[in-house]
Amino acid sequence: MGWELHNYHYVLAFLFAIEEINKDPRLLPNFTLGFNLYNAFNKNAKPLENIFFWFSGGNQTVPNYSCQKQSKSAAIIAGTTAEFSSNISPLLELYKIPQVTKFKDCLPNISLEFIPGNTIMSESTYIVYNAVHIVTRALHEMFQEETETGLTRDANIPMLLSWQPPISVCTQKCGPGxxxxxxxxxxxxxxxxxxxxxxxxxxxxxxxxxxxxxxxxxxxxxxxxxxKLVTYLSIEDSLGMALACTALCVSVITVVVLWIFVKHQDTPIVKANNRTLSYILLISLLLCFLCSFLFIGRPHPVTCILQQITFGLVFTVALSTVLAKTMIVLLAFKSMKLGRTMRWLLASGASNYVIPICTLVQVIICGIWLGLSPPFIDVDTHSEPRHLLLVCDKGSVIAFYCVLGYLGSLALVSFSLSYFVRNLPDAFNEAKFLTFSMLVFCSIWVTFLPVYHGAQGKLMVALEIFSILASSAGLLVCIFAPKCYIILIRPDKNSLKYLKSKMDPRRNAHT
Incomplete structure (x- = not known):
């Protein structure tokens, strides 16, 4: 095809831009720009002729051409005039051919370099120069992003990409739930x-x-x-059943021990340890075991009140009985050293007033508790996600801890006195067992308090029942197991002759 010589300065600007880019290793490393030149005729019949020629692969232009454009073509610079660009641009856009036309805005991030100051170009020539650099910058950005997009320079995809939109980006509805x-x-x-x-x-x-x-x-x-289903610590539950069976077993054992003491009430070992106080202690321990049944089953306003009041009073009777037994031992063996006052206290039966006085103090504490803030039924909605747990709220937590504090003070006083008189003749060694029983009692309830404070629901009720049963069983075993052993297994030690043989050497040594 013929050339129009007045377009020669456009060719020079075009070649200058191509050479400048190919010499710069920073723009297109390991890549060289090539080009094809076609005349841009201004005649009305000519603007599309070279485009058809290019679409036909450089062969003869025929109607309904077959697209045979060169595979390595990057873009077309569509002329230097707005009229020419407006004629060919629609055809190029129809077949998605990249193009740079006159009055086309540059991309926001494209930076155009100024030509050297000693190079003189006209405005129209500079348009061609800039157009080449625009294409170059676009290629440069594309090569930098090819590792992120997975595309190669020839527009092939080296690995299969997932073009499914992410589930979380406005494409899928959130269902119920x-x-x-x-x-x-x-x-x-x-x-x-x-x-x-x-x-x-x-x-x-x-x-x-x-x-x-x-x-x-x-x-x-x-x-x-x-x-939610209503629930509570029931005897049908495995935990409630285990606690109820334990309470029943130790209650039966207590009754058996009481029967043994009644049957052998005239023997020296029963008389020597004040059988009346032993009966009171056994009955109070039996009530301690039985009061645990008040905590099992569906809560009721009456049972909620009886739980704490019965627990506080029967334990007070048991501990005050231990204190009375300790005082009797103390008065009996210290009266010879401490003179008339001790002998008068022993003869007047001062230890008999210990139980009613100590119990009266606990009655006053419980009466204040009931008067100010008595226990009541409460519904625990948070301990078990699927159940409404019925529990007995203590009403006043301060009053509850006052009851426990008073029991603890009785236990400490009894422990101190029994420890003070622990070194007595072997025939009257009950003080040692009283000391150990109080130590077990205090250990159980000191352990109970922090665990109970952090528990909730059925576990809280079960912990209180367990502490009642364990501390009561500790008193029963530590105090009465040695006596039952002598009565049933070693009856030879349960005689006046044996007692005198144990006491005489010590009396002689004391004399």
């Missing part, structure tokens, strides 16, 4: 988050989950609130 949580990256993007326990959503694309009431819980799908 989920709520939409907006992501920080974009306002229109969200995640479907499963509702928490106790919350539901029963619509699609719910913005928030709905909180179930305290009497309801959410199903596994978090779509409906279901009514």
């Amino acid at each position: 989920f709520k939409k949580v907006m992501q920080a990256k974009a306002i229109c993007c969200f995640e479907c988050v499963f509702c928490l326990t106790g919350e539901i959503s029963n619509t699609q694309d719910a913005q928030d989950c709905i909180q179930c009431s305290d009497q309801e819980y959410s199903n596994q799908e978090r779509t409906h609130c279901l009514p």
Whole structure:
């Protein structure tokens, strides 16, 4: 095809730009720009002729051409005039051919370098120069991003990419049981988050989950609130059954021990340890074991009151009985050293007033408790997610700890006195067992307090029952097991002759 010589300065600017880019290793490393030149005729019949020629692969232009453009073509610089560009641009856009036309805006991030000051170009020539650099900058940006997009320079895809849109980006609705949580990256993007326990959503694309009431819980799908079942520490439960059987067994053992003491009431070992106080202690321990049944079963206003009051009073009787037995031993063996006052206290039966006085103090504490803030039935909605737990609230926690504190003070006084008189003749060695029983009692309740404070629900009730049974069993075993052993296994030691043989050497040594 012929050339128009007045376009020669455009060719020079075009070649100058190509050479400048190929010499710069920073722009297109390991890559060389090539070019094809076609005349841009201004005649009305000519603007599209060279485009058809290029589409036909450089062969003869025929109607309904077959597209045979060169595979390595990067872009077309569509002329130097607006009229020419407006004629060929629609055809290039129809077949997605990259082009740079006159009056085409540059990309925001494209930086155009100024030509050297000693190079003179006209405005129209400079348009061609800039157009070449625009294409070069676009190629440069594309090569830098090819590792991120997975595309190679020949537009092939080396590995299969997933073009499925992410689930969390506004493409899938959140079903019932989920709520939409907006992501920080974009306002229109969200995640479907499963509702928490106790919350539901029963619509699609719910913005928030709905909180179930305290009497309801959410199903596994978090779509409906279901009514909670009423529960309590029942004897049908495995834990309630175990505690009830334990309480029944130790109650039977206590009754057997009481029967043994009644049957052998005239023997020296029963008389020597004040059989009346032994009977009172055994009966109070039996009541301690039986009062644990008040904690098992459906709570009732009456049982809630009886639980704490019965527990406090029967334990007070048991500990004051131990204190009275300790005082008797103390007065009996210290009266010879301490003179008339001790002998008068022993003869007047001062130890008999210990039990009623100590019990009266506990009665006053319990009366104040009932008068100010008595125990009542409460519904625990949080300990078990699917159940409404019926429990007996203590009303006044301070009053409850006052009852425990008073029991603890009785135990400490008894422990101190029994420890003081622990070194007595072997025939009257009950003080040693009293000391050990008080040590076991205090250890159990000191361990109980912190564990009880951190427990909740059925476990809290079970811990209190266990502490009652364990401390009562400790008193029963430590005080009465040695006596039952002598009565049943070693009856030879349960005689006046044996007692005198144990006492005479010590009396002679004392004399």
